[in-house]
Amino acid sequence: MKVGILAGGFGTRLAEETEIRPKPMVEIGGMPILWHIMMYYHTYGHREFAVALGYKGDHIKRWFAEYNSLNGSMTVNMATGEIKRHGSSIPDWTVDLVDTGIRTGTGGRIKRLTKWMGNNTFMLTWGDGVSDVDLNKLLAFHRSHGKLATMTAVRPPARYGHIEFDGHRVVEFNEKSQAAEGWINGAFFVLEPGVMDYIDGDEVMFEYAPMQRLAADGQLMAFRHESFWQCMDTLREKTVLQRLWESGNPPWKLWKDQDQ
Numbered sequence: 375m376k377v378g379i380l381a382g383g384f385g386t387r388l389a390e391e392t393e394i395r396p397k398p399m400v401e402i403g404g405m406p407i408l409w410h411i412m413m414y415y416h417t418y419g420h421r422e423f424a425v426a427l428g429y430k431g432d433h434i435k436r437w438f439a440e441y442n443s444l445n446g447s448m449t450v451n452m453a454t455g456e457i458k459r460h461g462s463s464i465p466d467w468t469v470d471l472v473d474t475g476i477r478t479g480t481g482g483r484i485k486r487l488t489k490w491m492g493n494n495t496f497m498l499t500w501g502d503g504v505s506d507v508d509l510n511k512l513l514a515f516h517r518s519h520g521k522l523a524t525m526t527a528v529r530p531p532a533r534y535g536h537i538e539f540d541g542h543r544v545v546e547f548n549e550k551s552q553a554a555e556g557w558i559n560g561a562f563f564v565l566e567p568g569v570m571d572y573i574d575g576d577e578v579m580f581e582y583a584p585m586q587r588l589a590a591d592g593q594l595m596a597f598r599h600e601s602f603w604q605c606m607d608t609l610r611e612k613t614v615l616q617r618l619w620e621s622g623n624p625p626w627k628l629w630k631d632q633d634q
Contacts, residue, residue: 375420375422375494375495375496375497375513376420376422376423376424376490376491376492376494376496376497377412377415377420377422377423377424377496377497377498377499378423378424378425378426378484378487378490378491378496378497378498378499379398379408379411379412379423379424379425379426379498379499379500379501380426380480380483380484380498380499380500380501381396381397381398381408381425381426381427381428381431381434381501382396382426382427382428382429382431382474382475382476382478382483383396383397383428383429383480383502384429385397385400385429385502387607387608388400388606388607388608388609388612390609391609391612392429392430395430395433396428396429396430396431396433396434397501397502397606398411398425398434398501398502399430399433399434399437400606400612402606402612402615402616402619403616403619403620403624406437407501407502407504407606407615408425408434408501410504410626410627411499411501411503411504412465412467412469413465413627413629414504414505414626414628414629415497415509416465416467416629417628417629418509418510420497420509421465421466421467421468422467422468423467423468423469423470424469424470424472424487424490424491425469425470425471425472425501426472426474426483426484426486426487427471427472427473427474428473428474428475428476428477428478428483429476431471431473434471435471438469438471441464442464443457445459445463445464446459446460446463447459447460448460470490472486472487472490474486474487475576477577478576478577479576479577479578479579479580480500480578480579480580480581481573481574481578481579481580481582481583481584482573482575482576482577482578484498484569484570484573484580485570485573485575485576485578486576488567488570491567493567494567495516495517495564495565495566495567496564496565496567497509497513497562497563497564497565498561498563498564498565499561499562499563500561500605502605502606502607503560503561503603503604503605503606504603504604504615504624504625504626505526505528505560505562505599505601505602505603505604505625505626506601506602506603506625506626506628507526507560507562507597507599507601507603509562511597512524512526512562512564512597513564515595515597516564516595516597519595521566521592521593521594521595522565522566522568522569522572522588522593522594523563523564523565523566523569523585523588523593523594523595524563524564524565524594524595524596524597525559525560525561525562525563525585525594525595525596525597526559526560526561526562526563526596526597526599526603527557527558527559527560527596527597527598527599528557528558528560528599528603529556529557529558529600530558530560530603530604530605557596557598559581559585560599560603562597562599568593569584569588572584572587572588601625602625602626604618
């Protein structure tokens with residue numbers, strides 16, 4: 375099953391990083407978050423990807439073009455130019471890097487992936503978030519209901535403490551309680567080709583009219599994920615992910631280092 379990843383946005387809320395590179399190339403633990411996402415899908419057996427490019431897409435193309443040649447140690451014979459590589463472990467991926475326009479909306483980018491995804495069920499996510507969602511259970515849920523679209527619904531931790539009042543008296547205070555937050559769209563979709571019919575053009579944002587119409591038609595289902603999920607919209611959130619990585623046990627790292 376092919377996996378589509380949207381990697382074309384401007385990342386304006388992470389401008390400290392995205393002035394020089396696209397958000398999916400911002401590094402966590404020395405590797406782009408896009409790589410982390412792909413490695414996560416890889417651990418569930420997914421090897422074919424289509425990455426929708428836009429803002430600074432050349433950075434992403436260059437990274438993939440150089441990844442094979444620069445991974446691991448190497449010996450260079452300066453006289454002959456011969457290069458011998460040692461100990462590199464390259465994932466067996468096929469990656470379509472698809473130009474989808476600089477200002478194209480998320481819906482438009484998905485629709486531009488149509489010919490790359492084929493007439494089959496496919497997975498899709500944003501190029502700026504990681505999770506420990508069970509992709510096998512997600513896919514089984516999607517296949518069980520027979521609708522066009524499944525999104526992963528998540529409840530992220532509140533950014534601030536949650537307070538309940540009785541007049542001016544605080545009756546309950548929960549510091550960063552997850553339960554205080556409602557369910558939101560966490561991406562990690564499973565979609566049928568018929569979803570493309572709900573996307574009218576390049577400027578369409580998938581999160582608005584297409585998903586609203588899918589819901590109105592009874593074609594959008596939610597897979598509720600209670601465990602870890604984290605996007606990387608801001609520098610603060612990048613720091614959260616970096617600290618999780620440095621802890622030695624980041625929730626999304628299901629792979630072993632030799633699998634990289």
